[in-house]
Amino acid sequence: MRTGCVVGCVAGATLLLAGCGGNQNTLDPAGPPERRIVHLWWWMFGGSAIGFAVIVGLLGLGWMRRTRPGLPGGGGDRAATAIVVVLGVAVPIVVLTILFVYSDIFVLRSVAAPRKASTQLTVKVIGRQWFWEVRYPGTSAATANEIHIPVGARVNVVGTSDDVIHSFWVPQLNRKIDLIPGRTNRVLLQADRTGRFRGNCVEFCGLQHAHMGVLVFAEPPARFQAWLRNEAKPARTPTTALQRSGREIFDSQACSGCHTIRGTSARGTNGPDLTHLETRQTLAALAIPNRRADLERWIRDPQHVKPGSKMPGLELTKPELRDLMAYLESLR
Numbered sequence: 001m002r003t004g005c006v007v008g009c010v011a012g013a014t015l016l017l018a019g020c021g022g023n024q025n026t027l028d029p030a031g032p033p034e035r036r037i038v039h040l041w042w043w044m045f046g047g048s049a050i051g052f053a054v055i056v057g058l059l060g061l062g063w064m065r066r067t068r069p070g071l072p073g074g075g076g077d078r079a080a081t082a083i084v085v086v087l088g089v090a091v092p093i094v095v096l097t098i099l100f101v102y103s104d105i106f107v108l109r110s111v112a113a114p115r116k117a118s119t120q121l122t123v124k125v126i127g128r129q130w131f132w133e134v135r136y137p138g139t140s141a142a143t144a145n146e147i148h149i150p151v152g153a154r155v156n157v158v159g160t161s162d163d164v165i166h167s168f169w170v171p172q173l174n175r176k177i178d179l180i181p182g183r184t185n186r187v188l189l190q191a192d193r194t195g196r197f198r199g200n201c202v203e204f205c206g207l208q209h210a211h212m213g214v215l216v217f218a219e220p221p222a223r224f225q226a227w228l229r230n231e232a233k234p235a236r237t238p239t240t241a242l243q244r245s246g247r248e249i250f251d252s253q254a255c256s257g258c259h260t261i262r263g264t265s266a267r268g269t270n271g272p273d274l275t276h277l278e279t280r281q282t283l284a285a286l287a288i289p290n291r292r293a294d295l296e297r298w299i300r301d302p303q304h305v306k307p308g309s310k311m312p313g314l315e316l317t318k319p320e321l322r323d324l325m326a327y328l329e330s331l332r
């Protein structure tokens, strides 16, 4: 029993520490907006730590001298009043004023919704139960859960929701915004180094809220452009017999009623756009990696992988599944 406890505690602490070092660390900024937030955070943390130390110190002093009347350095009631006025009124007024000006003028302005003219790219993000629809206005690109942006660029993310309230937050890049049905909110994404930054839905939105992850890939501009050009194209035409058969199964089964594959007759909108499925690293809002075995597991029984998700398990035969897999894997 006791060893179980110890093991549990150690495991818990390790998990906690791993969480701190993971790539959803708000204190490990990867771009200018988040860096400003982190500076503000450290100033507030440092300031409140000093304030706390002073208060605890004074309490300690009072307790040690509890049997002696008067102030430590002598001085009467007027000195006591002066201490209260300076530490209790003047110092807080000065500190809070500085903090107000600093946070309002220097931090809030730079992390607030960006003016469109100040950004180089707009990305539309629509929260859905339980994935993120991602569009690049001005192109026909549509994808899910994985947002690509050019490194260095100021990106205007325009967010809304199709069902309930979700909240979009990539902790290393900026603050969070709520995604509200019938409204749009905006946030600036700007990364100053290349990398893969994870975020999550941070407004409880139902059963699979915790499995509503999002990835932002900050890439060199040329690589980003190549990605976007490919993403905007219609799907590749099947080249093998298996792939052709898979496409027919996709169209004749319920799949096409829920998913769009651009350039084919599949135009459903309940689920993610699958036109370039194979360019994604993850499936089902980061619930599983996009590997052959996992993709197959997902299609065979989505409710097992992500219970409650809006994709039903369809009773496919073995050959149907094989052909479908061949087709899905050709969607690059």
Ligand SMILES: [Cu+2]
Pocket (backbone or CB within 6 Å): 127, 128, 165, 166, 167, 201, 202, 203, 204, 205, 209, 212
């Ligand atoms: Cu959500």
